[in-house]
Amino acid sequence: MVERTTTGRFPVGLRRALIAFALAQFICSFAGSNMNVMITDISADLNTTVQGVQLTITLFLLVMAALMIPGGKLTDILGRKWCLQLGLLLFGTGALISALAPNLGVLIVGYSILEGVGTALLIPPVYILTTLLFGDIGSRARAFGAISAMGGIGAVAGPLLGGFIAYAVSWRAAFVLQALIVVSIVLLARRAVKDPLPADHALPFxxxxxxxxxxxxxxxxxxxxxxxxxxxxxxxxxxxxxxxxxxxxxxxxxxxxxxxxxLLSTSLFRNRASNLGLVTQNMQWLMVMGTSFVVSTYLQVVKGYNAIETGAVFTATTVGVLLSSLFAERMARRRPQRTLIIAGFAVTVAGIALLLGVGGAGDSIWSLVPGLFIIGLGLGCMLTPSVNVVQSSFGEDLQGEISGLSRSISNLGSSLGAAVAGTILVAGVDSADPNRAYLSAMLAVAAAGLIGLAAAWFLPRTRPA
The missing domain is CATH 4.10.860 (DNA Excision Repair, Uvrb; Chain A)
Structure with missing residues (x-):
């Protein structure tokens, strides 16, 4: 159970653990989106195509989604902290291999496989340990707010940071940065992270x-x-x-x-709130990755903007996510989580409409800023309550399984965002009207938002935490 000091702050050890968890979520989300603004640089350097880089990105997201459920189960068998450390080791190794990749095949091994497997091992412990260490719903909402905010910021700031690094140094330096952040997490988590439950090595896999x-x-x-x-x-x-x-x-x-x-208990699928929460998580991350991939690819391949220009425009989304995430705990105390998720989807879909309306009508890259900012506000509003709805639906005995399932569903959403929207866009960039392909891809992302909105509407009506 979480303890508080007289000032209302978490104890020093818990604060350090929370920083480690938030950084772990940040780097995994950053790795999933920073490649989007480096598509042309990577394809030119490795003598490959846009489709080849898209495949690499999608495979990374897919490996995460496919292995997240087994990764969640392994935390019960091997121990949550042990899996966290192994995942960080694999992720960091993959980042270094990617930084030195001479061709697309080696990049796929380092980025898509090793970083993907590492993420599948390290992310479930982050959410399990957060649920166990922060026992009451208010403290847990605050902790998940910090982690989800860093995840959202990593996803939407990935293009900005990746673009700056690729422009100022090289796309390879972005992978070196990932490895350095992983080292800092390992050093921080070594003493700060404690596993309150023993591993059950006799549990079959x-x-x-x-x-x-x-x-x-x-x-x-x-x-x-x-x-x-x-x-x-x-x-x-x-x-x-x-x-x-x-x-x-x-x-x-x-x-x-x-x-x-x-591998999974069927009882996980008998909880209405959790089932609907999982749908909202899937649609949220489909929108995050779909928007990032489509807008980044369109600006680089069709409009001819470089990595730094493409990344800079995503500052608006980063600011939007950061602003709404900063108020996550206060909103959780005043509004039901269902209300926050509904509002988040509605605002995000409105942001896409604004992006296509104002951004589509303007000739300047900066005409995209208002729509991207509103999208960021909506995403930041709903990422935390969706996680809390799902994780809080089950007791300690099922935290390993539900964490793996929850992260798998979220990462599957990211995979589908890159695959569905990316396929629609990439298939049309060489056509006579690439703008129409961009419009179709973003409408597919908006449709996902409407599905998420419908699922959120049927969430149980509960009082604020």
Whole structure:
């Protein structure tokens, strides 16, 4: 249970642990979005194509989504702090390999695979330990507010920082920065992070379930990526992915009935608030990554802006997320979480409309600023309450599983954002009317926002925390 000092602040040890958790979420979100403004630089340096870089980004997000559920389960078996440290080691190693990559294949190994696997191992412990260490709903909302804010800032500031680094030094320096931040997290977490629950090394690990869940998710996203090449292949991959996921859930129920330990408990899917919260998380991160990828690619490939110019325009989104996140705890005390999530989706969709209206009509890159700022405000408003709705729906015994599932759903949203919106845009950038492809891609992102809004509307009506 969390303790407070007489000033209302968390004890020093908890504050340091929270800083480590927030930095871990920041660097993982930053890694997912900073590549967007370096597409042209990387493709030229590694002698590849825009599609090749898009594939690398999507694979990184997909590896995270596919392995997050197994990663959450492993925290119970190996220990939460141990998985956090192993994940940081893999992530940092992948960043250094990416910085030295001579070709696209090595970049995929370092960035997409090692950084993706590292993220899948380190992020579930962040959310599990936060839930365990910050026991009451108010303190937990404050802690999740800090972590979610850093995640949102990492995602939307990624283009700005990545663009500045790529312009001033090289795109490779962005990966060196990632490795340096990872080192600082390791040093900070070594003493500050404490695991309140012992690891259960005797707990069995459902290898078959892990393979099925990962395979199903991978097939679905690969099917979306193949949409601009062969619609029959797309349909086949998506259907195959759905069938594999059905097989996964059938196997989970069979293992539970037989008294064996499955990868996930079916009780996770019987909670209405959590189920709807997971939908909102998926749609939120689809919008984050979809907007970042589409706007960044459009400005570089179609409009010809460089990395620093493209990154600078995303300052508006960063400021918007930061402003709304700063008031997360105060809003959680005054408004139900359902209200905050609904407002967040409504404001974000309005921001997209403004982006397409004002930004589409203007010739200057700065005409995009008002829409991107409003998008940032909406995203910052709803990221924290969505996490709190899901994590607080279950007790300590299921925190490992729900954290893995929650982060998997969120990262699947990021994968779908890069895959769906990116595929629509990339397929049309070489056409006679690339502006129409940009419009279609952003409308797909707005449609995700409307789906999230509908899910949030049906969340249980609760009083403010």
């Amino acid at each position: 459902d290898v078959g379930g892990a393979v099925l869940s990962a395979t199903g998710l991978i097939l679905i996203v690969l099917g979306i990526l193949a949409a601009d090449d062969d619609l029959r292949l797309t349909a086949g991959l998506i259907v195959a992915g759905v069938l594999v996921l059905i097989w996964f859930f059938v196997s989970v129920r069979a293992k539970e009935k037989a008294g064996r330990e499955p």
